[in-house]
Every structure is written in structure tokens, then in C-alpha cells.
Amino acid sequence: xxxxxxxxxxxxxxxxxxxxxxxxxxxxxxxxxxxxxxxxxxxxxxxxxxxxxxxxxxxxxxxxxxxxxxxxxxxxxxxxxxxxxxxxxxxxxxxxxxxxxxxxxxxxxxxxxxxxxxxxxxxxxxxxxxxxxxxxxxxxxxxxxxxxxxxxxxxxxxxxxxxxxxxxxxxxxxxxxxxxxxxxxxxxxxxxxxxxxxxxxxxxxxxxxxxxxxxxxxxxxxxxxxxxxxxxxxxxxxxxxxxxxxxxxxxxxxxxxxxxxxxxxxxxxxxxxxxxxxxxxxxxxxxxxxxxxxxxxxxxxxxxxxxxxxxxxxxxxxxxxxxxxxxxxxxxxxxxxxxxxxxxxxxxxxxxxxxxxxxxxxxxxxxxxxxxxxxxxxxxxxxxxxxxxxxxxxxxxxxxxxxxxxxxxxxxxxxxxxxxxxxxxxxxxxxxxxxxxxxxxxxxxxxxxxxxxxxxxxxxxxxxxxxxxxxxxxxxxxxxxxxxxxxxxxxxxxxxxxxxxxxxxxxxxxxxxxxxxxxxxxxxxxxxxxxxxxxxxxxxxxxxxxxxxxxxxxxxxxxxxxxxxxxxxxxxxxxxxxxxxxxxxxxxxxxxxxxxxxxxxxxxxxxxxxxxxxxxxxxxxxxxxxxxxxxxxxxxxxxxxxxxxxxxxxxxxxxxxxxxxxxxxxxxxxxxxxxxxxxxxxxxxxxxxxxxxxxxxxxxxxxxxxxxxxxxxxxxxxxxxxxxxxxxxxxx
DNA sequence: GTAAAATATGTTTTT
DNA sequence: CATATTTTAC
Numbered sequence: 001x002x003x004x005x006x007x008x009x010x011x012x013x014x015x016x017x018x019x020x021x022x023x024x025x026x027x028x029x030x031x032x033x034x035x036x037x038x039x040x041x042x043x044x045x046x047x048x049x050x051x052x053x054x055x056x057x058x059x060x061x062x063x064x065x066x067x068x069x070x071x072x073x074x075x076x077x078x079x080x081x082x083x084x085x086x087x088x089x090x091x092x093x094x095x096x097x098x099x100x101x102x103x104x105x106x107x108x109x110x111x112x113x114x115x116x117x118x119x120x121x122x123x124x125x126x127x128x129x130x131x132x133x134x135x136x137x138x139x140x141x142x143x144x145x146x147x148x149x150x151x152x153x154x155x156x157x158x159x160x161x162x163x164x165x166x167x168x169x170x171x172x173x174x175x176x177x178x179x180x181x182x183x184x185x186x187x188x189x190x191x192x193x194x195x196x197x198x199x200x201x202x203x204x205x206x207x208x209x210x211x212x213x214x215x216x217x218x219x220x221x222x223x224x225x226x227x228x229x230x231x232x233x234x235x236x237x238x239x240x241x242x243x244x245x246x247x248x249x250x251x252x253x254x255x256x257x258x259x260x261x262x263x264x265x266x267x268x269x270x271x272x273x274x275x276x277x278x279x280x281x282x283x284x285x286x287x288x289x290x291x292x293x294x295x296x297x298x299x300x301x302x303x304x305x306x307x308x309x310x311x312x313x314x315x316x317x318x319x320x321x322x323x324x325x326x327x328x329x330x331x332x333x334x335x336x337x338x339x340x341x342x343x344x345x346x347x348x349x350x351x352x353x354x355x356x357x358x359x360x361x362x363x364x365x366x367x368x369x370x371x372x373x374x375x376x377x378x379x380x381x382x383x384x385x386x387x388x389x390x391x392x393x394x395x396x397x398x399x400x401x402x403x404x405x406x407x408x409x410x411x412x413x414x415x416x417x418x419x420x421x422x423x424x425x426x427x428x429x430x431x432x433x434x435x436x437x438x439x440x441x442x443x444x445x446x447x448x449x450x451x452x453x454x455x456x457x458x459x460x461x462x463x464x465x466x467x468x469x470x471x472x473x474x475x476x477x478x479x480x481x482x483x484x485x486x487x488x489x490x491x492x493x494x495x496x497x498x499x500x501x502x503x504x505x506x507x508x509x510x511x512x513x514x515x516x517x518x519x520x521x522x523x524x525x526x527x528x529x530x531x532x533x534x535x536x537x538x539x540x541x542x543x544x545x546x547x548x549x550x551x552x553x554x555x556x557x558x559x560x561x562x563x564x565x566x567x568x569x570x571x572x573x574x575x576x577x578x579x580x581x582x583x584x585x586x587x588x589x590x591x592x593x594x595x596x597x598x599x600x601x602x603x604x605x606x607x608x609x610x611x612x613x614x615x616x617x618x619x620x621x622x623x624x625x626x627x628x629x630x631x632x633x634x635x636x637x638x639x640x641x642x643x644x645x646x647x648x649x650x651x652x653x654x655x656x657x658x659x660x661x662x663x664x665x666x667x668x669x670x671x672x673x674x675x676x677x678x679x680x681x682x683x684x685x686x687x688x689x690x691x692x693x694x695x696x697x698x699x700x701x702x703x704x705x706x707x708x709x710x711x712x713x714x715x716x717x718x719x720x721x722x723x724x725x726x727x728x729x730x731x732x
Numbered sequence: 733g734t735a736a737a738a739t740a741t742g743t744t745t746t747t
Numbered sequence: 748c749a750t751a752t753t754t755t756a757c
Contacts, residue, residue: 065747091747116746198747264745365744387746395750421734428734462734546747567745589744604745626743 003052009044013037020285021045023252024052027245027279029272030254033316034301034610035292035573042228042254043072047079049224056083060222060244062090064229066547068571072228086222090237091198092546094205097218098196099538104214105207110538111194112409113545117393119143119197121414122189126182137178145179146186150199151234151266156183192440193413202236209243220247229571230255230275234266242278249279257312258305261567261604263596273312290316290610292573294323297616300646301609307641308599326609327648328639329619333630334581337621338371341578342379344617345561348576349381356382358575360562362608364587368580369563371625376561386564392544396502396514397521401544403492404485407477408538410445423501425469426462434459435467447474482537486526493518566608577612579605582620583633605638618647 010018017037020030021044032038042061050056061076063069066089073087088096098107123139149159159180190196196204209215225245227233230253233241245251255272263269276282290298295318302316329344331337341361348354361372369385376383391397402418409415413436420435421427427435438458439449454471457464476495480488493499499518503511528540562574566587581587588601609616624633 089747201747261745262747265747367743424735426734430733460733565745586744591744 005048006051009048009051013041013044014289016285016287016289017041019283020287021048023283023285025248025250027249027275027282028252029275029279029282029284030252030287031272031284031314032254032256032287033290033314034256034259034607035290036287036316037289037291038228038254038256038287039072039075039571041287042226043075043079045252046076046085046226050080050083050085054223056080056085058221058223059085059226060093060224061085061087061226062093062228062241063087064232064571065089066092068228089546090233090240091201094201094240095542095546097205097208098201099542101208101214101218102204105204105211107204108194110409111196112405112412112415113201113542114190114195114197114412114414115545116143116197117398118195118414119186121417122186123182126185126189127178130178130182132178137175141175142179142182145175146183147197147199148266149179149183150203151236153235156180156187159183189413193411194409195412195414199236202234202240206236206240206243209240215243219243223248224250224252226252226254228254229259231257231260231269231272232262232267233271235268235271238268238271249281251279258308258314258603259570259607259610261570261600261607263600286314288315288317289319291319292613293318293610294320294614296323296325296646297609297612297614300326300616300642301606303643303646304602304609304638304641305606308602310596310599323614325646325648326612326616326618329578329617331619331621332623334368334371334621334624335375337580337619338375341372341580341617341619342375342381345376345381345576345578346379348615354575355559356561357559359578360564360569360572360574360576360611361578361580362564362566362569362611363579363581364566364589364604366565368586372563372580376563382558382560383563384558384560386562387568391517391520392547394514394517396498396517400489400493400498400518400521401541403477403496404489404537405541406446406474407480407482407488408541410447410478413446416446420470421466423497423505425466427459427466427470428463431459431463431466447478450474483535484526484529485537485540486522486529488537489522489525493522566604569611570607573611573613575613576615576617577608578617578619579608580619581624582618582636582639583624584636585633586624587636587638602638605636618642 005022010021013021017040020028020041023045030038030041032041046059046061049059056076061069061072063072069087069089069092073085076083076085076087086093095113098111099109102111103109120139120143123142127137127139127142146159190200209218222244225241227237227241230238232255241251241253253272253275257269257272260267260269260272276284293301298316298318305311329337329340331340345359345361348359349356361369363369363372366387373383373385392401399418399422402415405412405415406419417432417436420432435446435449435453438453439446442449442452444452450467450471451474453459453464454468457467459467473496477492480491482488499515502514502518505511506514525540528535528543532539562572566579582605584590587605588598592598592601618639620635620639621633623630625631
């Protein structure tokens with residue numbers, strides 16, 4: 001310990017960065033503004049600690065996403081080849097902790113991590129059993145409420161008193177009342193099924209580490225604990241970090257209050273704001289020099305964030321030159337906007353030699369990606385949508401994972417319910433209810449239950465026969481080796497006949513697409529087998545549960561423009577950034593109404609702006625397709641807040657909007673024509689069916705449909721969804 | 733009772 | 748448009 005630091009680790013750092021890297025003992029708070037070299041400081045700090053004699057495996061670094069964890073681990077590896085510092089997210093760390101030591105606090109070794117969908121499904125069943133109308137009480141709302149309660153330290157019992165929320169609609173049951181009514185049963189179902197959700201992982205991990213006896217080894221396991229994105233930790237997370245560092249107090253927290261964008265998920269800004277009060281001996285380092293963005297971009301960022309009232313005054317000093325001022329783009333419709341963006345991206349790539357991977361289009365919600373995908377595709381520009389289509393959320397993927405889950409944890413009710421009748425084998429809703437009930441009464445797992453059922457049948461008719469078939473597969477599943485995962489999966493698919501089920505249920509074309517996803521899952525499992533030669537099924541499932549995005553799981557890194565939400569862009573940087581859909585009800589989002597929520601939306605805008613290194617574009621449209629309908633859109637209030645002199649051409653939002661024709665500057669006749677109504681007799685083109693002719697228009701407004709005759713036959717198309725394009729008659 | 737077919741309906745953000 | 752729920756047919 002306390003060996004001198006190799007000077008190379010401090011090379012090229014400013015004073016504040018050096019202080020953060022070389023700090024040795026006791027609590028440390030790093031308040032790091034956007035682009036202030038935070039990642040560099042953290043990795044160097046880890047290396048510095050090791051250089052001073054701390055064993056790498058006695059360091060724990062916690063990041064916000066799995067991707068960040070992987071990247072940081074790789075960077076540390078670069079600095080210190082062969083080191084094995086533990087870098088992970090809170091949830092992954094908690095899961096590992098519980099696998100290793102959970103039994104000491106009465107947890108089963110083979111628990112399953114369940115996602116939000118599983119919770120919602122369980123709650124939906126409970127709602128039904130209690131006779132609630134799922135339209136009056138949304139199961140999603142109940143899940144959200146219970147999650148909030150959990151994070152505030154409530155228990156199923158204590159929630160009863162808290163729940164006096166008025167009904168939002170006359171006659172409807174109050175959400176809080178229903179949630180508190182269902183929570184005990186939900187907890188029972190989870191316990192019996194050995195299920196842990198994301199909140200439970202953290203809560204149980206905290207319970208383990210806080211335990212006077214069982215937690216002792218964990219409280220001294222790490223000599224240093226480091227938490228990145230500290231501004232987005234919730235109470236349970238910060239307490240877990242405190243506990244893990246409680247043996248020595250070597251806790252380093254690193255974050256930026258201006259980039260707090262997860263309050264809706266329980267993130268508690270007071271964790272970082274009051275860090276020095278909790279740790280009075282803490283050293284505080286401020287990183288306030290921005291090495292990432294050009295001055296012009298930073299000027300806009302500052303102008304934006306300064307509007308927030310609930311904020312500690314802080315500066316971000318540009319190091320780079322001023323550069324080009326951000327540009328405002330306006331399109332009459334969302335398609336026009338996307339067209340302008342795609343055109344500009346093309347120009348950047350073709351004329352300025354910007355790499356595609358250095359360009360990002362950022363928006364508030366995933367649903368906004370469509371027009372950009374289409375416009376980029378039309379120009380042949382490679383792009384990838386980050387995070388949106390969750391691979392593991394697809395039905396066929398979930399089905400197969402459910403079989404694996406059932407093998408890993410035969411008491412998992414959600415896995416059982418997915419498996420029991422896919423492919424259909426005559427065990428319908430009623431029989432399923434009976435099986436669930438019987439399992440609970442006998443206290444046995446579902447595999448045992450079904451095998452018993454096959455021996456001494458109680459279900460009648462088709463259901464009984466189905467149970468016999470299912471029992472045979474389950475017996476096979478139980479005896480199959482759980483490694484390699486890809487082989488197990490492959491065999492499972494052929495034993496169950498899953499691929500033929502897909503083609504039967506969805507047809508050749510649709511089924512084929514789903515089979516592709518199945519193959520992708522096998523490839524994914526194979527990747528896992530190769531990279532984790534000793535990893536078993538449980539580990540595979542845990543990784544899939546904690547990692548939502550398939551890209552995240554370690555797929556290709558192609559040169560492509562990135563499309564993603566502002567939340568997903570956190571921690572990333574690009575040479576050119578397009579912030580799109582800057583309109584009221586989108587940014588700020590329509591559901592953000594309180595001043596505090598508006599401030600979080602503004603921080604989101606700020607995060608987006610500060611992703612850009614050299615070029616920034618702010619774009620919005622005058623009309624946008626929402627719910628399949630074109631609606632007028634007004635520029636975001638955040639655009640109005642921008643001082644005109646900071647924007648290219650000195651045009652602020654209100655002026656642009658009035659001067660729209662000049663701002664567009666391009667002829668987009670085709671697109672304009674597209675948004676007009678259709679008339680009988682017109683020629684149209686459909687993506688799948690080709691060119692056709694409108695026979696007549698049924699209904700008006702929201703529910704209007706058109707009857708079109710195509711070469712393949714007549715179709716009734718809902719204009720809200722079918723993407724029909726007009727075709728000039730001479731092209732027909 | 734189950735399975736296929738018709739219909740309803742939904743969009744913040746995510747570990 | 749894709750999934751979830753309800754209706755209908757067997």
C-alpha cells in the first residue's frame with residue numbers, strides 16, 4: 001500500500017482530474033460536468049489504486065448500464081492487463097452477491113430474475129381473481145405503485161395505511177387501494193415461485209450486506225467502492241454502496257446533478273447533493289472543464305440548463321474553440337423533418353468525411369424513430385436503432401427462454417404458464433388454473449406436478465392427453481445437461497417441435513421471420529457458451545434478464561448512424577448530433593406537468609445537447625403522426641428559451657416556425673401529397689401488396705378505411721396503419 | 733373446454 | 748401493426 005503513483009497515470013490531466021485520480025483514503029465525491037473526462041478519470045483512478053497495491057479483485061466499480069460496465073472493464077484491462085476488477089451495474093452486482101451468499105438470509109439458490117412483463121402478468125391474474133376490471137385498474141399502474149413503495153421502504157403490511165389515494169374516475173377503484181390489497185398476494189406468489197424482480201434484487205442484496213453476521217464478509221470484501229452516475233442512484237442503491245464500503249469508508253461517488261434523468265424510476269438527487277453531509281470527511285473534486293464539445297454547443301447547453309430553478313449554480317468551461325453554431329431544422333411534417341435530417345447526414349458523410357458511427361439522431365420516445373429509419377433507408381445510409389426493439393421481449397424468444405427458465409427454476413409460474421400450452425396441446429385456461437392450484441396445494445414444483453398428473457390423471461379429455469405429452473418433454477428437460485446452452489436450446493426446439501409450431505401458427509412468411517429470431521437466440525447462446533466456458537444455464541438466464549438490449553449482449557459494432565432515445569444516449573458522445581422531435585408534448589413530454597418534471601425534461605434536453613462534439617442540429621416538425629393520425633405540432637418551449645444569437649442564422653424557434661417555407665428550402669411535394677386524403681379511383685402503392693386502385697372509401701376521419709384492389713386481390717385497409725403511397729397514373 | 737378467428741387497443745423514459 | 752382480449756365454432 002501507499003506506493004508512489006506512476007507518473008504516466010497523471011499524464012495530460014488537469015489539477016482537478018489529478019486530485020480525483022490520486023485521492024487515496026476515505027470518501028470522495030467527484031462532481032463531473034458533461035464531457036469533463038469523467039470516464040478517463042475513473043479508469044485511471046482504478047489503475048492508480050492497483051498501482052498503489054490494492055488487489056484488483058478487491059475493487060468494485062458500479063456503472064449505470066451493462067454496456068458501460070463492459071467498456072470500463074475493457075479500459076481497465078488495457079491499463080492493467082490481467083487485472084480482474086469487478087465492474088458491473090448495481091443489479092448485476094446484487095444478483096451475483098445473492099447467488100454467492102443469498103442462502104445465508106434464507107434465499108433459494110435457484111431464484112429467477114423476472115422482468116416487468118412477468119410482474120404485470122402476475123398482477124393481471126390477481127386483478128382478475130379479485131374481480132377488478134383491468135380497464136379500470138391498469139396492472140401496469142399497480143406494478144409501478146408497488147415498485148415506488150418498495151423503494152420508499154414500505155412493506156406489504158405498511159402499504160395498507162399509505163393507500164388513501166382518491167379514485168381518478170368516479171366508480172373506479174383507487175389505484176393505491178387496489179395495489180395495497182394485491183401486494184401481499186403478489187409477494188407470496190413471488191416467494192413461492194422464487195422470483196425476484198429488479199427492485200427485490202437490490203432490496204435483498206441490501207438485506208444481505210446489512211445482516212450483522214451474514215453480511216460481515218461482504219462489508220469488508222472490497223477495499224474500494226466506486227459508483228458512477230451517482231446522481232441516478234435511488235435510496236436502496238446508495239445504501240447498498242454505503243454498506244459495501246462501511247468497513248473502511250473508501251467510497252467514491254461520481255456524478256453530475258444536471259444529468260439526473262431517472263427520477264421517475266426512483267433516482268434520488270439528494271444522494272449526491274447531500275453526500276458531503278453524510279460523509280463530512282469527504283473530499284470533493286469538481287471537474288468543470290469540458291473537453292468534448294465546441295464552445296458554440298456548450299453555450300447552448302448552458303443557456304438551457306440555467307433555466308432550471310432547482311439547481312446548484314455551476315459552470316462548464318469550454319476547452320475547445322467556438323466552432324459552428326447549432327442549426328435549427330424545421331419540416332412541415334415528420335417525414336419532411338426526417339428527410340432534412342437524412343439529407344444533412346448524407347452531406348456530413350459525403351462532403352465532410354464524418355464517419356456514420358460518429359452521428360446520432362436522438363429523440364424522446366422510441367416511437368419517434370420510424371420516419372428517420374425510412375428516410376435513412378431511402379438514402380442507403382446504414383443505421384441502427386439502439387434499444388428499441390427489445391430482442392428478448394419477442395414472443396418466440398420469451399417462449400424458449402421460458403423452457404430454459406423452467407429447467408433452472410421449476411417453480412417459476414410465469415415460465416410454466418408460457419410453456420404449458422405452447423405449442424397448443426389442449427391445456428386451456430381452465431386446466432391451467434387447476435394445475436396452478438394443485439401445485440400450490442401439494443407444494444410441489446411444476447415439473448413434478450405434471451409428471452404426477454401423467455401418472456394419476458385428474459384432468460379430463462384433451463387436457464389430460466396434453467398433460468401426458470407435456471410430462472414427457474418435461475422429463476426430458478429435467479435430465480438434459482444444462483451446458484452448453486446452445487446445444488440444449490437446439491435440442492429443446494426439435495424435441496418440442498417449436499419451429500414447425502411457428503410456421504403452422506404464423507404461416508410461412510411470418511413464421512420464417514420468427515424462426516430467424518429463434519436462430520439468433522441459438523447464436524446468442526452459442527456466443528455465451530464460447531465466452532463463458534464454465535457458465536451454466538442459470539448464468540445465461542441471469543445475463544439475459546439483466547440485459548434488455550440484444551446489441552448490448554455483445555453483438556456487432558458496425559459503422560452506422562445511431563438512432564436512440566435521449567435516455568439511451570447518456571454517457572455517449574458523437575461528432576454530430578441531431579436532436580429530433582423538439583415539440584411540445586414530446587419534449588417536454590405530455591405527461592410531465594409539474595415544474596419538477598419539466599426540469600427533468602430540460603435536463604434530458606441538456607444531456608442530448610452535451611452529447612455533441614462538433615455539430616449540433618435541433619429539429620422539429622409542424623405536423624406529426626401520432627396514433628396513426630397526423631396532428632399539428634408546436635415547437636418545444638425549450639426552443640423558445642434559446643437565445644437567437646447562439647443559433648446559426650440567429651433564428652429562434654418562433655421565427656423559424658413563421659418562416660417555415662424558407663427554412664425548409666427544399667421541394668418535398670411527394671411527401672406533402674402523401675398526407676392528403678384518398679379518393680376512390682386513385683392509384684396507390686402498398687409496401688406488401690404493390691400497386692392497386694382505390695375502389696371506395698369507407699367512413700370518415702379516425703375510422704376511415706379504403707377498399708383497394710391489388711393484383712393479389714381486394715383488401716380493406718385502415719389508413720391509420722397501412723402506409724399507402726399515391727402513384728401518379730402514368731406510372732401505373 | 734379448447735382453438736381459431738375476429739376485434740380491440742395502445743405509446744415515456746429502463747436496470 | 749402487433750399483441751391482448753373477446754367472440755365464435757367445434
